[in-house]
Amino acid sequence: MSVFHRFANPNRFLKLTNQVLPWVSGLTVLSLAAGLYMSFFTSPPDYQQGESVRIMYIHVPSAWMAMFVYTSIAIASVCSLIWRHPLADLAAKASAPIGAGFTFLALATGSLWGKPMWGAWWVWDARLTSVLILFFLYLGHMALMHAFEEQERGNKAAAVLAIVGFVNIPIIKFSVDWWNTLHQPASVMRADGPSIDPSMLWPLLIMGVAFKLFYIVVLLIRIKSELIEAKLRKYRRAVVDKAH
Amino acid sequence: MKAFLNIVSRDLHLAFRQKSDLTMAVLFFILTAMLFPFGLGPEPNLLARIAPGIIWVTALLAVLLSLERLFLADYEDGSLEQLILSSTSLEVAVLAKVFAHWLTTGLPLILAAPLIALLFNMDSDAMTILLIAMILGTPSLSLIGAIAATLTLGARRGGVLIPLLVLPLYIPTLIFGVGAIDAAMNSLEAGAVIANARPHLLLLGAILLVSLLITPLAGAAALRQSVE
């Protein structure tokens, strides 16, 4: 609890953010550069999928982020509803577009990988389908958050939805897997084998770290921006009050 | 318990006074399902094969249509605020509202389903499983839908929002609901029908239990937010 409250103070949070942000940004650029270099130059083409396997280095981290950010939103929502933590709502609100962006990327790159591998832009593969449903959960969360006159109500409603959605994700995942094994399309090739060579695993992991750092950078800037906006609202209200 | 029954009977009274609400979901269900043979052709084997999917999808959409009004009238005329201030536990009140909603939409859909099954050439074994699956599945549709209905109270464009919020959460019910009937239709021996459909039906039951747990909590929280 004390950790929570230490960061609950917006000014302290801003100070900490300003200290941390340059370092995280630097690390993001470094890991992104290293990951990109490795995924194009040091990792070998797959013996089955050839060069197209290079899409994996952005597709899989995007899919990880899609899940990771939704989990973060759900945790922030719990903090918002139970402890009424002032920064939790901002974190959830700032995270949603980033998560939706990564979910979109996971779908789009999956489709671009699927076309040469499966011969179709879209197949109802269990994982792709789950990610598609997750994308709609994101869209619903964002739409609900912005559907109210009062931002506060939108935040709280979206928090409830995020928690309900999070509880449902395992159920949805399980049901889609079940559905997919019942109606297995004949031509589907597994996108990745059970074991993965270190020369492919390393770029994948580094890209995963780079994407996570990128999320943190954008998230911190967005929260900072939201905090300023809260101050602006106060000023605007003062101006309106004075006018009356 | 008494408060629960009070709310249910009040909602039923209101529903019977406004008969159009009561018939709209069923009418939508039957009419939409009837369109498919015209779109796909009258071949009996094809219709029998796709019947489970069509019945479940149209039932789901029919429930979706009725969700917006689930709490809206109470929200607009202020009786929701009274409900929150009253001594009744809000969780129980949510369950009562959902139960009344199921009685006025889910139950009529179940009663109409055999008619559509007949039109689509479904055999009697599959029809039995269809009914069991719908008895287990439609309450979940009402329960999950109630969460979206409470969350969108007072929202701009609430009616457009509800489908977006609810459809991802409906997918497991749809999958297992259709799966149960498919399993029944694919079983070759007469005795294996129930055994084949069993896992799907159990999973539908599990979803119902989870929704029974989540909906009162989330619904009550959302109702409190809506009047704050």
Added chain:
Amino acid sequence: MEQITNFLSMGNYGAYIWTAYLLTAAVMSGLLVTTLQRLRKNKAELEEFQTIQNSTKQSGHKEEATRP
């Protein structure tokens, strides 16, 4: 030269791979740019409010000071 075209063709998967990477770059930089733009806009507006507030405060002080 041939090396470069070889690299770009990516064993004939080039179109898919480069589209995927460009799309990723576009979405990620789009997120970053819109975020930074909003921050800049908010910062500018906040400064505006603060200068107005400071100037009204100062003029208020002056008035009090000149009062006999």
